[in-house]
Amino acid sequence: MKYILAGLFFGFVAVKSEVVSWFRILEMFHFDSFHMYGIIGSAVVIGIISIQIIKRFQMKDMKGEQISVGDKEMTPKRYIIGGSLFGLGWALVGACPGPMYALVGNGYWIILVPMFFAFLGTMTYGMIREKLPH
Amino acid sequence: MPWYIAGPLIGLMVPLLLVLDNRQFGISSAYRHMCAAVLPKGKFSFFSYDWKAQKWNLLFVVGIVLGGYLASLTTVEGYSVAISEQTKLALGEWGITDFSGLIPTEIFNFSFLTTPGGFVVMVLGGFLVGFGARYGGGCTSGHAISGLSNLQLPSLIAVIGFFAGGLLMTYFILPLILS
Numbered sequence: 001m002k003y004i005l006a007g008l009f010f011g012f013v014a015v016k017s018e019v020v021s022w023f024r025i026l027e028m029f030h031f032d033s034f035h036m037y038g039i040i041g042s043a044v045v046i047g048i049i050s051i052q053i054i055k056r057f058q059m060k061d062m063k064g065e066q067i068s069v070g071d072k073e074m075t076p077k078r079y080i081i082g083g084s085l086f087g088l089g090w091a092l093v094g095a096c097p098g099p100m101y102a103l104v105g106n107g108y109w110i111i112l113v114p115m116f117f118a119f120l121g122t123m124t125y126g127m128i129r130e131k132l133p134h
Numbered sequence: 135m136p137w138y139i140a141g142p143l144i145g146l147m148v149p150l151l152l153v154l155d156n157r158q159f160g161i162s163s164a165y166r167h168m169c170a171a172v173l174p175k176g177k178f179s180f181f182s183y184d185w186k187a188q189k190w191n192l193l194f195v196v197g198i199v200l201g202g203y204l205a206s207l208t209t210v211e212g213y214s215v216a217i218s219e220q221t222k223l224a225l226g227e228w229g230i231t232d233f234s235g236l237i238p239t240e241i242f243n244f245s246f247l248t249t250p251g252g253f254v255v256m257v258l259g260g261f262l263v264g265f266g267a268r269y270g271g272g273c274t275s276g277h278a279i280s281g282l283s284n285l286q287l288p289s290l291i292a293v294i295g296f297f298a299g300g301l302l303m304t305y306f307i308l309p310l311i312l313s
Contacts, residue, residue, distance in 0.1 A: 002154055003190040007197020008204065010147055015205035015236070017140030018215050022237040027221040029304035038137030039144065040278055046145025047283025054152060061156045068156065072271065072281060072288040079288050082270025083277070083295020089262025090296060091303035092255050094237065096274040097263060098161040101195050103236060105202020110242045114260025121264025122165035123173070126180035132269065 011102040020102045022094030029091055078134040089121075147275075148283050157190055160276030162267035164195045228312035241312070251311045270295060 018024045019039060028036035053059070054067050061067050090096050093114045095103060100118070103111040125132075151157040170185035213236050222233060230238050246252035267273040270292045272281060278296070281289025 001193075003193035004197040004200065006147065006150060006154070007194035007199075008201040009197075010144065010194075011198035011201020012205050013135065013140050013143045013201075014198070015202050015209075017135040017137065018213075018236070019140065019144075020202070020236055021213075021215045022242075023215040023217045023221070023225075023233065026225065026304065027217045029300050030221050030224055032218040032221040032224075035137050039141040040274075042138060042141030043145035043279050044282045046142045047148040047279060048285065050146070050149035051152075051284050054149060059153070061153055063155060065156060067152050069152065069158065069284050071284075072286045074288055076288075076291055079270055079291040080295050082266050082268070083292035084266070084299035084302075085262050086266030086270050086273060086292075087296040087299020087301075088303045088307075089259045089264075089266055089299075090274070091300040091308065092259030093263060096161075097165070097267060098195075098198055098273075098275055100263075101161075101198035102202030102205070105199040105204075106206045106236060108237060108242065110244060110247070110256070111237075113247060113256045114263065117257050117260030118162075118264030118267075119165050119168055121261040121266070122162075122268050123169045123181075123264075124261075125265045125268040126166070126169060126178050129180055129269075 010098065011105060014099055014102050015106065020095060020099035025091070025094045075134050081133065144279065145283070148280055155190065158276070159280045160272055161195060162264070162273035162276060163188070164191045165264050166268060167192055228309065254311050266299070
């Protein structure tokens with residue numbers, strides 16, 4: 001239940017701030033407005049401060065376990081290739097995965113099409129990943 | 135909602151999920167869990183894990199759908215995204231004239247889907263989002279928000295990749311598809 005509420009909060013904010021809008025994504029890639037950069041930038045600033053506080057005070061989660069934020073593996077190839085492929089798709093659909101769910105919630109049923117193919121893309125990756133450079 | 139309110143609220147998702155149950159904010163993994171749920175176990179190592187242990191991620195995306203619905207209920211006058219005039223001019227060159235709603239209905243409709251352009255945008259676009267997110271180990275939430283918040287160099291590389299791909303598409307490929 002708490003995760004549904006967390007998702008609901010995120011989805012609501014993402015729609016109300018127009019992050020889910022194709023128009024905003026294309027505006028961002030045209031460098032015509034600060035809006036998207038402001039949102040991502042200020043989100044990261046709050047995220048950095050929060051994680052620093054959590055680490056500094058060795059905070060525990062609500063189950064009483066130590067919170068640990070692991071490091072990502074430094075394998076540059078996969079981030080460059082995979083990241084660029086994701087970027088091509090991001091600009092095509094004009095929405096990243098989270099916003100797509102929020103758009104469906106707004107009644108844009110057609111977004112179920114790119115979502116279904118994102119699911120198939122994920123499946124394809126998992127099936128051929130041993131053959132891909134990482 | 136202005137950026138200086140929305141951004142910090144989205145940023146708070148990072149500590150919220152960590153404090154709730156030591157979970158890292160990331161959305162695209164939900165597709166992996168869906169694959170793991172429907173594929174036979176043991177056939178593919180990438181999908182052979184206890185997806186039910188990651189149920190939170192699936193609940194989270196259900197919540198996003200509900201959040202989108204709630205937002206639509208509270209926006210009775212309909213959406214009109216206030217993008218800049220320069221962007222409107224650029225999009226006008228691609229034949230986009232209707233700026234109402236959250237997405238351009240001139241592109242996102244079922245009859246355009248049956249054209250080559252519509253196929254590339256919705257089918258290939260969706261496929262690349264799913265494929266690229268897993269190949270690159272995350273999407274905008276997992277890398278640009280979560281990863282950068284934890285000062286991860288791999289995430290910075292991925293985000294640069296996101297923009298390299300996005301700019302290439304916006305300036306060189308989308309104009310060919312849409313105009």
